[in-house]
Amino acid sequence: MSVVAQGALATALRDAIDADASLRLTAVVPWFTDLVTEAAFPGDVVVLAEEPGNALFAHAQTAVAAGALVVVHADVGPALQEVLGQAGVAIVPLEESAAAVVERISRLRPGRRHSHRLLGDGASRRPRLSRSEQRALAHYVQGSTTVQVAAEMGVGYETAKTFLRRVRAKYAAVDRAAGKRAQLMQRAEEDGIL
Missing domain, CATH: 3.40.50.2300 (Response regulator)
Structure with missing residues (x-):
């Protein structure tokens, strides 16, 4: 910090x-x-x-x-x-x-303090995603490129890229891998974003 x-x-x-x-x-x-x-x-x-x-x-x-x-x-x-x-x-x-x-x-930082003590599957540790992050994630895991996510959301490419970077960082903060599109798809399904 x-x-x-x-x-x-x-x-x-x-x-x-x-x-x-x-x-x-x-x-x-x-x-x-x-x-x-x-x-x-x-x-x-x-x-x-x-x-x-x-x-x-x-x-x-x-x-x-x-x-x-x-x-x-x-x-x-x-x-x-x-x-x-x-x-x-x-x-x-x-x-x-x-x-x-x-x-x-x-x-x-909900998952950082006691992340090793949490019980259950990964879906029990949900990061707090903003509405924009959820929208970017939903578009991305449905097959859109980052350029397409930006266009669908009406934002610039760098903004869409930032939303997706923050989504990955927030999942990593609660010890739920989300570095690849397939992992993001799994997280979106587990958390009811799709």
């Missing part, structure tokens, strides 16, 4: 994450550009405690595209909140504590 924050907020987030034994902090940096150069980038979770705006949105998109779950700890306006939500980014308002950020991370 990586954190982009400065000053007292960086310290508070570091302390809250360190207090949770199920989380492992790999980097705390003041600037996103510093994080990108870290060997551990993106890690499984990226916390962005930056000023709201275009740069924050771009950083969140980059981390999501790299396969990380992203939590923004900032006061974002409605427009930015909407586009971040569509990108699958969780938002924790700045008025909430660093402990609230850790709680959100714990909820976002």
Whole structure:
């Protein structure tokens, strides 16, 4: 897990994450550009405690595209909140504590904390896919190429590719292989997406 924050907020987030034994902090940096150069980038979770705006949105998109779950700890306006939500980014308002950020991370990572203790078959460990991720998965496993998925969803190629990358990452996070189309087909059938 990586954190982009400065000053007292960086310290508070570091302390809250360190207090949770199920989380492992790999980097705390003041600037996103510093994080990108870290060997551990993106890690499984990226916390962005930056000023709201275009740069924050771009950083969140980059981390999501790299396969990380992203939590923004900032006061974002409605427009930015909407586009971040569509990108699958969780938002924790700045008025909430660093402990609230850790709680959100714990909820976002359902299969990671106790994945070795889960019982039953793979279908009992379902990742939380966004509607867009479910749609992309459904089109893809029915034989569409990524280009066709993009056209059917009315999004760009890179966006469709990102949706499918996130689907694979979320299944991997709950220890359910989904690297190949056949595995994705099996997961979609098990989870009732088809």
